[in-house]
Amino acid sequence: xxxVIRALGQLIASLFLFFLIGFAIAILLIQSNxxxxxxxxxxxxxxxxxxxxxxxxxxxxxxxxxxxxWESARTTATLTISSIAIxxxxxxxxxxxxxxxxxxxxxxxxxxxxxxxxxxxxxxxxVFPIGIAIIIGTLLKNKHQKVATENTxxxxxxxxQKFGTMFLYGVIAFFLLIYLGQGEIQDSLNQSIQYLxxxxxxxxxxxxxxxxxxxxxxxxxxxxxxxxxxxxPAFVITFANGLLFGWIGGAILSWSSAMAGAVLxxxxxxxxxxxxxxxxxxxxxxxxxxxxxxxxxxxxVFIARLVPVVSFDLVSYAAGVTSISFWQFFxxxxxxQLPATxxxxxxxxxxxxxxKILFFVFTIMIALAVLGMILRPKLQSLGKGKQGVKG
Amino acid sequence: xxxxxxVFIKFxxxxxxxxxxxxGCGSKSNNDTTAKAAKDEKKADxxxxxxxxxxxxxxxxxxxxxxxxxxxxxxxxxxxxTRHGLNWVxxxxxxxxxxxxxxxxxxxxxxxxxxxxxxxVEKGGDTSKEFETKANEKYIxxxxxxxxxxxxxxxxxxxxxxxxVDSTGQKIVYKFGxxxxxxxxxxxxxxxxxxxxPAGITSNSTHPVGTFEGGHAEFHGNPDVLPADGTPLVxxxxxxx
Numbered sequence: 240x241x242x243v244i245r246a247l248g249q250l251i252a253s254l255f256l257f258f259l260i261g262f263a264i265a266i267l268l269i270q271s272n273x274x275x276x277x278x279x280x281x282x283x284x285x286x287x288x289x290x291x292x293x294x295x296x297x298x299x300x301x302x303x304x305x306x307x308x309w310e311s312a313r314t315t316a317t318l319t320i321s322s323i324a325i326x327x328x329x330x331x332x333x334x335x336x337x338x339x340x341x342x343x344x345x346x347x348x349x350x351x352x353x354x355x356x357x358x359x360x361x362x363x364x365x366v367f368p369i370g371i372a373i374i375i376g377t378l379l380k381n382k383h384q385k386v387a388t389e390n391t392x393x394x395x396x397x398x399x400q401k402f403g404t405m406f407l408y409g410v411i412a413f414f415l416l417i418y419l420g421q422g423e424i425q426d427s428l429n430q431s432i433q434y435l436x437x438x439x440x441x442x443x444x445x446x447x448x449x450x451x452x453x454x455x456x457x458x459x460x461x462x463x464x465x466x467x468x469x470x471x472p473a474f475v476i477t478f479a480n481g482l483l484f485g486w487i488g489g490a491i492l493s494w495s496s497a498m499a500g501a502v503l504x505x506x507x508x509x510x511x512x513x514x515x516x517x518x519x520x521x522x523x524x525x526x527x528x529x530x531x532x533x534x535x536x537x538x539x540v541f542i543a544r545l546v547p548v549v550s551f552d553l554v555s556y557a558a559g560v561t562s563i564s565f566w567q568f569f570x571x572x573x574x575x576q577l578p579a580t581x582x583x584x585x586x587x588x589x590x591x592x593x594x595k596i597l598f599f600v601f602t603i604m605i606a607l608a609v610l611g612m613i614l615r616p617k618l619q620s621l622g623k624g625k626q627g628v629k630g
Numbered sequence: 631x632x633x634x635x636x637v638f639i640k641f642x643x644x645x646x647x648x649x650x651x652x653x654g655c656g657s658k659s660n661n662d663t664t665a666k667a668a669k670d671e672k673k674a675d676x677x678x679x680x681x682x683x684x685x686x687x688x689x690x691x692x693x694x695x696x697x698x699x700x701x702x703x704x705x706x707x708x709x710x711x712t713r714h715g716l717n718w719v720x721x722x723x724x725x726x727x728x729x730x731x732x733x734x735x736x737x738x739x740x741x742x743x744x745x746x747x748x749x750x751v752e753k754g755g756d757t758s759k760e761f762e763t764k765a766n767e768k769y770i771x772x773x774x775x776x777x778x779x780x781x782x783x784x785x786x787x788x789x790x791x792x793x794x795v796d797s798t799g800q801k802i803v804y805k806f807g808x809x810x811x812x813x814x815x816x817x818x819x820x821x822x823x824x825x826x827x828p829a830g831i832t833s834n835s836t837h838p839v840g841t842f843e844g845g846h847a848e849f850h851g852n853p854d855v856l857p858a859d860g861t862p863l864v865x866x867x868x869x870x871x
Contacts, residue, residue, distance in 0.1 A: 271846070275710065355860060356859045
């Protein structure tokens with residue numbers, strides 16, 4: 240029971256400390272008229288709270304003691320006092336004490352439709368003293384407790400892995416902040432996701448076209464984005480690139496951006512390690528990949544790239560946790576995705592409607608499946624031969 | 631092998647037929663949907679609701695030549711400066727205005743046209759005629775629009791100048807800029823801007839383009855007059871001839 244209370248105290252201390260930091264940053268940023276007209280700084284509180292939760296997770300489950308800022312008396316005191324000073328000074332001097340703090344918190348917690356500013360003010364009046372008391376209590380407890388430095392979890396990671404993990408969180412937090420706070424970017428990203436989800440190639444082509452000279456850059460970034468995070472159909476981007484830039488230009492753009500996405504996924508998997516990759520691609524998918532890799536060895540990536548039904552991103556992530564070298568992965572991916580990229584780009588340039596394109600995709604998939612059936616015995620014997628040599 | 635090939639050929643034929651049927655069904659269902667939407671629209675046209683509310687956020691009273699718009703107060707801009715008077719909540723800058731509107735600004739544009747308003751730029755019109763240039767500054771053109779505001783227990787119709795604060799002390803004079811095409815393309819959500827604006831349906835002709843951005847004036851809601859955050863209110867628009 241004591242441990243549960245202690246863990247809960249630590250969690251609240253970490254969340255409250257980061258809540259205060261995000262709060263102070265948001266209040267300062269709102270003072271800039273230019274920024275306030277373009278960006279909802281309130282979401283700094285949201286992302287800051289997530290950061291507190293993330294660091295608490297690393298501290299509790301991976302023993303990342305150095306990252307637990309709320310356990311250091313000096314750091315906690317400095318951050319808490321300076322954050323509260325900023326919040327109080329700015330809101331009192333601007334005459335917005337009764338409105339702005341409650342407005343910021345309500346928006347950051349997505350409670351605009353359910354909580355009034357008056358209610359939020361009352362909640363804050365309760366939260367602040369409780370939060371401060373818990374922070375002080377946690378610091379006093381830590382002072383009297385000797386914590387053994389164990390060589391587990393976080394301490395077992397290399398510097399490269401630690402940096403990679405924190406960098407990845409930083410990138411995700413940054414994109415989340417921009418997505419939540421910047422209306423135009425949020426709207427634009429939602430639109431692109433909608434086009435990709437509905438496989439509306441012409442709509443997506445027009446969407447890319449609306450960026451003018453930046454359309455190729457946006458297309459490339461979206462291809463990389465969908466590779467890393469979103470399970471969206473990349474073939475729509477390839478078709479649209481063919482339609483917009485011609486089949487040669489489109490193919491070059493699609494191929495290179497898909498390569499960049501694949502390389503990023505490959506390295507992310509290496510940085511994060513097998514347990515995290517298992518969470519991203521599911522354990523079942525990773526086991527399937529292990530068997531596939533065992534069967535076809537170095538050629539596994541190349542074969543997987545040729546078959547359109549196998550997820551491109553899954554292969555990239557899964558390859559990162561196998562013994563395949565970067566250059567083997569690079570060449571196999573580059574050559575393996577070439578036929579489909581060229582074909583989709585060519586069809587993108589020449590087909591005019593979504594139905595036609597879907598029809599073509601369907602036909603190509605069937606053709607490839609047939610090809611797979613024909614080549615299967617040969618591939619199997621190749622795999623067996625390899626196993627024989629190994630054995 | 632022969633048996634497998636014949637199964638595959640059958641599968642390909644079946645798949646092709648399925649695709650054709652599905653695409654046929656798709657276009658049929660699209661037609662059905664369009665027909666249903668048109669029917670619903672016709673029904674909606676026949677049944678005119680004159681009560682302005684969150685579900686019916688814009689009401690056009692052609693007889694009295696006024697447009698009524700439902701909105702709510704955004705508490706933040708009673709104490710912080712902004713360049714937006716009223717924005718659609720779903721627009722790109724929906725949270726950056728003193729008042730939040732609940733209908734697409736294009737409908738507001740159409741409503742002002744219905745009461746006889748002439749915009750500076752009509753749909754598909756020439757944007758070069760949108761502004762009047764005085765001393766190298768661009769001021770919005772179009773019909774002048776009178777704006778009044780009221781809410782439950784307000785006791786009276788307030789002029790927009792009573793509920794908004796301009797740091798320079800000048801009077802706000804809204805003009806019907808139009809900007810249908812810009813708004814349709816960018817969907818910033820702007821109904822009323824505090825300085826002349828190439829995107830707002832109406833904007834303040836007292837201040838030229840870029841006044842707020844340049845730091846020459848600041849605007850916010852009047853906390854001494856406007857009700858608390860979230861309070862619903864009704865704005866009434868009429869064209870000044």
